[in-house]
Amino acid sequence: MTDTSGRTLDFTARPAALRRRHAAEARFRMAGRLAILLAFGFLVLMLGAIAHTGTGALKQTQIRLQVALPADAPASTDPAKADFGGLLKQALRARFPEVSGRKDKRRLYRLLSIGAEERLREAMLEAPAPGAQERVLTLWLPASDEVDLLVKHDQPGRLGEQEQRWVAQLRESGEIRVAFNRGFFLNGDSREPELAGIASALAGTAWTLAVCFALSFPIGILGAIYLEEFARKGRWSSFIEVNINNLAAVPSIVFGLLGLAVFLNLFGLPRSSPLVGGMVLALMTLPTIIIASRAALRAVPPAIREAALGIGATRVQTVFHHVVPLALPGMLTGTIVGMARALGETAPLLMIGMVAFIVDIPGSILEPATALPVQIFLWADSPERAFLEKTSAAIIVLITFLVFMNLIAILMRMKFRKRF
Amino acid sequence: MKVQPIAAQLPESRPERPGGKKREYLVQARDVSVFYGDKPALHGVTLDIEQGKVTSLIGPSGCGKTTFLKCINRMNDLVENCRVEGRITVAGQDIYAPDVDVVALRAHIGMVFQRPNPFPKSIFENVAYGLRIHGMTRSKTELADRVEAALKRAALWEEVHDRLHEPGNGLSGGQQQRLCIARAIAIEPRIILMDEPASALDPIATARIEALIDELRGDYTIVIVTHSMQQAARVSQNTAFFHMGEIVEYGATKRLFTSPRDERTQNYITGRIG
Ligand SMILES: Nc1ncnc2c1ncn2[C@@H]1O[C@H](COP(=O)(O)OP(=O)(O)O)[C@@H](O)[C@H]1O
């Protein structure tokens, strides 16, 4: 083909130079895809492994027992008086009458968790009004962690032949089931893996984050508004800006040390309390919120400020009527990102003693508490094998919260993107 | 609030007009220089702006027209390193005097910007905002009445009366600019400053804005920056030609365009510079 000037025009010819350029592009694309695939693969591997071990903790092995209540039993559901353990032992002996000898009997009793006593007490409270004659309650009672592992994962652990035979027997007759483990979400921590739950850690995290939010959100937002909209730009403001940026990069454990030295030792605030934990995390979150909020404020077009000031609005009116509403989504996104970081933070909480063994669910910001990531740390450190799956399950809960928070941040960004 | 007679010694700062009719000057600038940091943007500008008339500021871009306009309502205060020297009086009061409140000043001097900048709120709220913050209405019905009056004055009511609560930035560019004018006149300023109000608009929208400016003349003193000489000729009674931070020539628009006295003006209006 030729054009009017007589030069040939051929769009299908690929000279060597052009081929090399295309090849370079193809190589780059391949490398990029590989990198993403690798990253994604690791993510799937990690989450898959955690999910695989963790889901076990959401289920609990239970044994069905018929507990005979003596005629006078309901009168004493008071745990101090009633002998729930005795009733359970009686029931177990009745189920396996052939067992004799003190050692064997003790082994038999160990099929059930300590938590079975609590379950029995609840059942007796729920049971209809005390009757005169003997009654029999049929209950699903939590099995011990060893039995739990055997049933769920086929790991005999320390169980002997005899116990395994009993479990097999119960299984055959349908007296063992694997049910949803409500206790994992409703109980506090426990020395017994089959009873341990994340409720106390979740409550601790909730209190801590509440304190953290209550402190860092208003201070961070107002600080950012002041710095961005009111403060004179000069040597001082750039000095402060540099320091805030540095603060955002300080390792979190340093904030923990600060909290230990200032909040605990100097101010004498209660150790291990969500109050102090929240204060430390607020210090850590503040720079993140301030930086994100200032960026959000800077993104508001100056024309909006000019419009408001031009009709005689004061600076405060301009900022709070027009600028802040437009910057708020960005500010909230920054806050959520900061809070998500605080949610997963462990080190500073260790420093201020939120690493205690907490059974009771904390009812205020002054009571001793622990937090979800610290609970994970504690369980991961426990010798009992059964805590392994608890650790993974707690990680799943933590990651679920993190994903949820980040999702909110993303949705908020999308919803408010095109406002001006 | 009497106009001071200082301008008498500076006849070239005033537009001359045949016939000895007495004229009122609302804004008087004396030897105004503006610096951005060390960089001068205006050198010794002296200018009297006639009350109730449209005065246009023309000149090549970067010559300081916007800078001068923003001196009149002190929007330059917002620019961090901007310094204003000289004296500007509005209705006889030095607006750079230490006891002047810029909020009060801007309530009397409205501004319309180059790019339409309605608030990202409803059409109604855009106009009502100024009335609200200045506490100019006592009841909801009064507010609605005044919003309606402003929109009618800005020749926008017919187009928007059935969608007052829809967002202001949903309007076309020309409508948005008229909304901004309505927002400015709602609080009844004495002066309206317009910085190239039609430069982002198509010819039809431009014609409507020009018609509106003509319609507002008399009730308001209007200062308009424009890069279009035809526009200056169409809408204004007086024209000032700026060049490199100075006023080269100032006079009645007709005279300035038909018989410019300065060579630079001549060159600019014939298209040889700019
Ligand atoms: N905020 C600012 N900071 C520094 N220089 C500025 C600023 N605004 C305007 N200038 C300078 O001042 C001069 C006049 O600008 P401007 O008044 O905007 O001109 P015009 O409106 O006539 O095009 C230009 O040289 C411009 O670069």
Ligand SMILES: [Mg+2]
């Ligand atoms: Mg300009």
